[in-house]
Amino acid sequence: MKVVNEALDGDFDPAAFEHVAFYDPERAWIEMRLRALRPTRVRIQGAGIERAFEVGDEIRTEISCKYTRGSLEALLPGTGLEVVDWLTDEEDLFAVAVMERDATGPAIGG
Numbered sequence: 890m891k892v893v894n895e896a897l898d899g900d901f902d903p904a905a906f907e908h909v910a911f912y913d914p915e916r917a918w919i920e921m922r923l924r925a926l927r928p929t930r931v932r933i934q935g936a937g938i939e940r941a942f943e944v945g946d947e948i949r950t951e952i953s954c955k956y957t958r959g960s961l962e963a964l965l966p967g968t969g970l971e972v973v974d975w976l977t978d979e980e981d982l983f984a985v986a987v988m989e990r991d992a993t994g995p996a997i998g999g
Contacts, residue, residue, distance in 0.1 A: 890903050890906070890923070891903070893933060896935070897933050897934065897935030897936050898933070898934035898935045899931065899932065899933040899934070899935070900931060900932050900933075901931050902929060902931075904926075905925060905926055905927055905929040905942075906923040906924060906925055906926060906948075907923070907924050907926055908921065908922075908923060908924075909921070909922045909923070909924050909947065910922070912955075916954075917954065917955045917956070917960070918952050918953060918954045918955055919951075919952070919953040919955065920949060920951070920952055920953075921949070921950050921951040921952075921953070922947045922948060922949050922950060923947065923948045923950055924945060924946070924947045925942035925943065925944055925945060925946045925947070926944065927944060928941070928942065928943055928944060929941075929942050930942070956986075958972065958975050958984070958986070961986055965988075969990050969991055970988045970989070970990060970991065971988060971989060971991040972986050972987070972988055973987050973988060973989050974986075974987035975987070
């Protein structure tokens, strides 16, 4: 809200919303939303938007996709990238994929 207020001349009142996050196992992603705690009206001058919210109305603010090594590698054919290392925590809940351009990949930067 702060970014929208500052960058787009919005008037979001942070006290009028609560943050809601949940994991959707079917889509393997986390959704973040803002939920109105009271009736309120928001104007975003820089985007030409004005919107009224009733109690419980939500705005989806972010989707964060989650991948297993297998699901990530299944997306890579044709991209020119390959996983060369997979760094995880002890419980294998979080990972960083280290990737390199493979021999079939396009030249980067031109």
